[in-house]
Structure formats: C-alpha cells, structure tokens
Amino acid sequence: MVKIGVLALQGAVREHMKSLEACDVEAIAVKRKEELQDLDGLILPGGESTAMRRLIDKYDFMDALKEFAHAGKPMFGTCAGLILLAKDLVGYSEPHIGVMDIKVERNSFGRQVDSFEANLAIKDVTASFPAVFIRAPHIVEAGENVEILAKHNDRIVAAREGQFLGCSFHPELTEDHRLTAYFTQMVKEAKAKHFV
Amino acid sequence: MITGTDLVKRGMAEMQKGGVIMDVVNAEQAKIAEEAGAVAVMALERVPSDIRAAGGVARMADPRIVEEVLKAVTIPVMAKARIGHIVEARVLEAMGVDYIDESEVLTPADEEFHLNKKDYTVPFVCGCRDLGEAARRIGEGASMLRTKGEPGTGNIVEAVRHIRKVNAQVRKVVGMHEDELMTEAKLLGAPYELLLEIKRLGRLPVVNFAAGGVATPADAALMMQLGADGVFVGSGIFKSENPAKFARAIVEATTHFQDYKLIAELSKDLGTPMKGIEISSLAPEARMQERGW
Numbered sequence A: 001m002v003k004i005g006v007l008a009l010q011g012a013v014r015e016h017m018k019s020l021e022a023c024d025v026e027a028i029a030v031k032r033k034e035e036l037q038d039l040d041g042l043i044l045p046g047g048e049s050t051a052m053r054r055l056i057d058k059y060d061f062m063d064a065l066k067e068f069a070h071a072g073k074p075m076f077g078t079c080a081g082l083i084l085l086a087k088d089l090v091g092y093s094e095p096h097i098g099v100m101d102i103k104v105e106r107n108s109f110g111r112q113v114d115s116f117e118a119n120l121a122i123k124d125v126t127a128s129f130p131a132v133f134i135r136a137p138h139i140v141e142a143g144e145n146v147e148i149l150a151k152h153n154d155r156i157v158a159a160r161e162g163q164f165l166g167c168s169f170h171p172e173l174t175e176d177h178r179l180t181a182y183f184t185q186m187v188k189e190a191k192a193k194h195f196v
Numbered sequence B: 001m002i003t004g005t006d007l008v009k010r011g012m013a014e015m016q017k018g019g020v021i022m023d024v025v026n027a028e029q030a031k032i033a034e035e036a037g038a039v040a041v042m043a044l045e046r047v048p049s050d051i052r053a054a055g056g057v058a059r060m061a062d063p064r065i066v067e068e069v070l071k072a073v074t075i076p077v078m079a080k081a082r083i084g085h086i087v088e089a090r091v092l093e094a095m096g097v098d099y100i101d102e103s104e105v106l107t108p109a110d111e112e113f114h115l116n117k118k119d120y121t122v123p124f125v126c127g128c129r130d131l132g133e134a135a136r137r138i139g140e141g142a143s144m145l146r147t148k149g150e151p152g153t154g155n156i157v158e159a160v161r162h163i164r165k166v167n168a169q170v171r172k173v174v175g176m177h178e179d180e181l182m183t184e185a186k187l188l189g190a191p192y193e194l195l196l197e198i199k200r201l202g203r204l205p206v207v208n209f210a211a212g213g214v215a216t217p218a219d220a221a222l223m224m225q226l227g228a229d230g231v232f233v234g235s236g237i238f239k240s241e242n243p244a245k246f247a248r249a250i251v252e253a254t255t256h257f258q259d260y261k262l263i264a265e266l267s268k269d270l271g272t273p274m275k276g277i278e279i280s281s282l283a284p285e286a287r288m289q290e291r292g293w
Helices: A013-022 A049-058 A062-070 A080-085 A178-195 B006-014 B027-036 B048-054 B063-072 B086-094 B131-140 B157-175 B178-188 B192-201 B217-225 B243-255 B260-266
Strands: A003-007 A026-030 A041-044 A075-078 A086-089 A100-105 A116-122 A126-133 A138-142 A147-152 A155-161 A164-167 B020-024 B040-043 B077-082 B099-103 B124-128 B144-147 B207-210 B231-233
Touching (some): A003 A013, A003 A178, A013 A026, A013 A178, A049 A062, A049 A080, A049 B027, A049 B243, A075 A080, A075 A178, A080 A086, A080 A164, A100 A155, A100 A164, A116 A147, A116 A155, A116 B006, A126 A147, A126 A178, A126 B006, A164 A178, B006 B144, B006 B207, B020 B027, B020 B243, B027 B040, B040 B063, B063 B077, B077 B086, B124 B131, B131 B144, B131 B157, B131 B178, B144 B157, B157 B178, B157 B192, B157 B207, B157 B217, B178 B192, B207 B231, B217 B231, B217 B260, B231 B243, B243 B260
Parallel strands (some): A003 A026, A003 A041, A075 A164, A086 A100, B020 B040, B040 B077, B077 B099, B099 B124, B124 B144, B144 B207
Antiparallel strands (some): A100 A138, A116 A126, A147 A155, A155 A164
C-alpha cells in the first residue's frame, strides 16, 4: 500500500486524512521533517499560507520539502498548498517551496464574503466536481509543461506538471474524493516507475 | 456559483485549525501577529483586559481601526459585534470583514435574542460554555465556536472548565442511544436535529476554538490537549513585555502541543506575562461569560 503524508503544521489536515483513507491508502500526519522519509507522496493542505510558512522555516522543513520534490515524489497542494508549490507569487519576490512552474496570486477572488461554491469540469477526472473556494488563490500563468485541468470564469484553478498537482479550491471539504483518487493514482504510478 | 453557503462559511474556520487568532488594536500589532504566524487577527478598539478596566459600555470598534487592520495584513480579519446588534454586524459585513465574533466581551445589545446568523453572507463565531449554548448558536447559524473562558483575566481556569464541559457533553451525546436524544435535547436546551448530527459525526459539526484566559504558551498547549481546534489569545500577547516573542511562542506551542521539551525552550525568558485576575475576586456582574442566552 502506498503511504501519503499530509503536512500537519496547520489547516485542514483531518479532512485530507479522511479523504485519503476513503481512497484506500495509508494517510500520515506529518509534523516533523524526519517523517517525510518513508512517504510516497505528500499533500500540502489548505490553511493560512503565511502561518504555515513560518512553521516550515521554524522547523527547518524547507530543504526536506525541496528534496522530496527533487526525488520525483508526487505533491498535491490545495489552496494554501498551491501557494507553497508555486515558483512565482504575484507581489512577492521569493516563492515558498517553489517547484511548480506556475505564477499564483493570493486571495484573488476577494475576501471571505466573496468565497463561493461552483461546479467544475476537471480534465481526466470528471465533468462536474463540487469545488469550494475560500479566499482562494488562482493560477495567473502556467509554464509550457503545465497541463491545465480546470478553469473557473477563465481563471486557471487546477493544473498538473508531472509529479505536481495543485488546485485553488478545497476537495477535502466535500465527500467527493475523485480528485484525491486522481492524486493517489499519480503516487502509485510514480512508485511503480521508481521500482522498475 | 453561490456565496455564503454553510460549506464556504464553516470551511473558512476549518482552514484556521491548529492556529492562533490574536486580538489587535492597530495595524502595527496586526503586522506583528501576522509575522508571528497568527492564522487571523481580531480587530478591536481595546483588548478585553482594557475593556474591563475602562468599564462602561463596550461597542463595535471604530470602523477606522477595522479598516486600518484590513489594509495592513493578508491573513483573515475578524471583528466583534455586540450580541444581537444587527446593524453593527451588517456594518462589519459591509466593510469586508472575514469573520464576525458575536461576542460577550462587548456589552450585549439584546438581552433575549442573538443574531439570526443564517441571514448573513459573512460567517460568525460565537462563545459557548456548554453544549446547549453551543448547539443554540449553531442553530442560529454560527459557523465556528469558541469556548468562552473568562476574557481579559489571564486566568485559564474558566477556559478549562468550558472546553471540558463541552467535550464531555459531546462524548455523552455520541454514546447515547438515539431514543434518548430528544430528552437530552430538552435538558440541554439544544436543537434535537443538531444532537442527531453530532451523534452521526462523532463531534461538533463546526470548529471549536478555546478562548478567554490564555496567557502563556503552556496555556495554549493545554487547550489543544483538552481538544480545542485552535486558540484565541486576547490580552495575553500585547499586554506582555515582548509581544513579538510571546506571539511566536504561543503559535509554536499550539502546533506542537505535546512536545514538552520544545514548550520548555520557548517559554524561557519571555518576560512577564499579563497580570492575572483570580476569578472569585470578580463580582458576578463583571463576569463576561454570563452574557449570552
């Protein structure tokens, strides 16, 4: 069975764990960088990206996360997690983990009163996915190797670049586990390839 | 595309889990809080201990302060409205505040009814001391709860009492037979359907933070161990000697609430925490926790 971690510094950790378990994989809450070692994939959950970043720095997680990415292991960022993955952030000179070739703008749909639910078509997943956007970011620009999976009102809200998957919304808040299942499939494929 | 749904409003609170929400009274404090890793700030005119000291009627903050804080940080901004004060709540919603606290820290505007929070697009957090109060607030549309404690005292005893009480009552409901829940609803003064939902989920349907008396990193970790989803810190931070250091220590203790060596390290040389108040020295009418119905 593959093991997938959820970065558990802050945010919607429990929901991602539940979603992973519903997809029949082993879910592990990661609070220490040492815990990254025997994982096959990692989810960066929704939460407050500034708060998560501070804790990442404090516990010296950053290099371990970059190594995880360089080892070719799949990573899935939702909302704040998408911000952590992006190579470029609107209004900031430095990215966080900075491994996915996308430019992301924070809080780009407005404040909490503008947060919304919408049905999305997600390429390779479903024609109708219940997406919950909360003070959500969006992908302003995507590199040439990035595959755009979903758009909402002409804005890119889900994308994949090889081992990296990111979305603006919160699949973990609904009972629809299809996007998580898509990620677990990515992890299984990456692991199989690694062993060949 | 729809806004203001339960999923969107409750989901916002889910994203705050494991974090610390800090009271601030100006842009400078808000920036210190954000820099320290707060998941949100509560914009106020005075922190609870100063509200206590000032006496008189405590109202919604001057919109100028709220506006200043909204502009200063990118993390969510909360603000307090008086219990039952429809217009204060609407004003804060119109200003784009991310969450409203219908709070007993301010002087209640209505001694009988709370706001009908379902009517609003903005989500609400409300205080509770037991499951009956928690369930009534959720029934009115609160998307997040916080146990009340006794605000502005720097004394954790009431916060402990309330989080233990709520969680013990949740466990009781979860363990009860469905046949028994209607009578339990009557005894608690809680909506029956909510008790059914709590039994089905095995927990409250919304996030529950702890508040009211958290004054040290160890206090924050204690609340997490007793089952809080996160912590509100009011007077504790900006009434301490070194707010930036204090704020960082509280954030870390909340994340790693079972790492006692770490808590020992980060509790060193923090300077004097706020001066506390022994609860029995507070006259009953001075206890903010009694406000709310």
